[in-house]
Amino acid sequence: MTSQMQREGITGLELRSTVTSDRRLILSLEPVRLRPPAAHEVVVAVQAAPLNPSDLGLLLGPADLATIAVEGPAERPRLTAAIPEHAMASLSARIDQPMSVGNEGAGTVVAAGSAVGHLLGRKVAMFGGAMYAQFRKLPAADCVVLPDGASAADGASMFVNPLTALAMVETMRDEGHRALVHTAAASNLGQMLNRLCLAEGVPLVNIVRSDLQAERLRSAGAGHVVDSSSADFAQRLEDAIASTGATIAFDAVGGGGLVDAILHAMERSLSRPAGAFSRYGSTTLKQVYLYGSLDPGPTILNRTYGMAWRIGGFLLTPFLDRIGPAGVARLRDRVAAELKTTFASNYTATISLREMLDPRHLSAFARRATGEKYLVDPSLP
């Protein structure tokens, strides 16, 4: 079987997301033939790929999920949904082009080029897109061999969340801050960041949206957890920020008043020491990075925090470019070493490629509910 694969290549299904010029999103499973791997390439049978919030933008675009319709046979469904007219402008570069989706995943090497034959049969983690597929061909250099005893599920989320958590802590240090604030802190990434900050002795203010989430983080050792649904949120946030000295925040929510509330609480905490009135507020820079958009509505800034404030988008890739290949290798090694501890992920459910196109499953993972996370296993029938 494997030697036949080496000669003839292999065909598998791959998920495609297409935005059409007549304003429809189409999700489909397409058979794709992979030619045999080149000398330094491998073909991996994908067994686990997470549905990260960062995948959902490419997968679903701004489609109106209330308009979902399913076409085609049950074993090869084709899902469509309408796209609002105002959203089409931002999609012009992807119209009528079927896009592959899935940033990261893990699986077993089923074919290997002549220079990397030692990888055959090994479990590897991968980064680089197109992971919602039965098979993925890629350079061996883009794979990390999983430690003994680690399953494909253990290695599925080795890149996006762990590297993002590490990037947050390194950015905090690089930019001269000593403590940080994180929102949607009960997410998989949030739990990871909490463990990382505990291990590194970095004070962390966790903002969550319910009592249950607060409890989950406290029982994982979090020292500062603030519930944005509580009546005294503003005061508690200010107290937590004052006691940690946090002047940088990473926000996954984006829309609404949360960014504003964080900057306001930072300013109030910095203005606590008695001193002369400063008409431009504290001179200490207050920074919020927006790395997600759980609330796609507008960000509202009341600007009640003087002039020394800054907000902006935060993305992993430019950070990795900045630290360079040696820096990235250092972080990857650390993730591999702590894969089942600091950087462990938890999943709500594991679904097949076909189930991704099932409206019930799709509606569930499209909700982006904090603490709920789906894993796709393309090897499931």
Added chain:
Amino acid sequence: MTSQMQREGITGLELRSTVTSDRRLILSLEPVRLRPPAAHEVVVAVQAAPLNPSDLGLLLGPADLATIAVEGPAERPRLTAAIPEHAMASLSARIDQPMSVGNEGAGTVVAAGSAVGHLLGRKVAMFGGAMYAQFRKLPAADCVVLPDGASAADGASMFVNPLTALAMVETMRDEGHRALVHTAAASNLGQMLNRLCLAEGVPLVNIVRSDLQAERLRSAGAGHVVDSSSADFAQRLEDAIASTGATIAFDAVGGGGLVDAILHAMERSLSRPAGAFSRYGSTTLKQVYLYGSLDPGPTILNRTYGMAWRIGGFLLTPFLDRIGPAGVARLRDRVAAELKTTFASNYTATISLREMLDPRHLSAFARRATGEKYLVDPSLP
């Protein structure tokens, strides 16, 4: 007279702004006795001090000007206005403390310390606060002697606007941009920036709010003027940004959707070259600095410009700190040399200290209307 002054000091009126614990703003003129100047100090009879937007925050705070009342005798009026309860928190550090106001001004040296006697009788420009006063004592080093033929009015605005315009162009260059966008571009500062950019060959997109303002800038040589009140504003802004390559903006408005519109237009202009769909938008950093708050309402960000964007407060003082004394001296020399050309200011009206407390005048300058600017002459009766 002058020698008596040297021995006994001098008494003059000074404007004070006080926020009381019972939620009132009080503006009053208080007699202040200045002791004779020390060796390196001078006493200046202030003859011209502008009412900059940056003075109005300290002068008026968030007082509700619909509640203005005038007390006291006509020659020493005392003006009061109510402060909304929600606004008091940000004022805690100035409660019941009479504040001096007026960032910059110019006048004639009427007393000089032993080491700086050569300044007696000279016209000087000053920076350092408390300029809404008949007399101001300060270190001679904080004065700039005006060039021959320049009046106090010519030198009144030598610091805030000219250094801000220069700071914008230097910041643009330091941060790697090659063209810039400016809002409220018909202001005194905007006209100055337009002349500066023309002189330096820096492409500038001027955003104004009326046809009349657009005409004024065009007749001053501006190449790119966009009127935000026109129906096709978004498209024209995108075109102007595309043709200049502007990726940094300085915004005086703050509230509403203008910051968002600028970032959106920058992103659209950067996405014009045909290329592959990038789910995170252009990778070119788009920067907007907010240096004013003509619209005190919330800033609304729809975040339709990928992840490479940043906004934040912009203040002159940290910029001057960053370039250091030698850098500041270089900029000041340039301003003095071009005081009547590049860095000239125009004033709508000249008023006395007493007229500052006249509700009609106060309502007029408190409107912060672009292109209207008031000069205070404390030597007027």
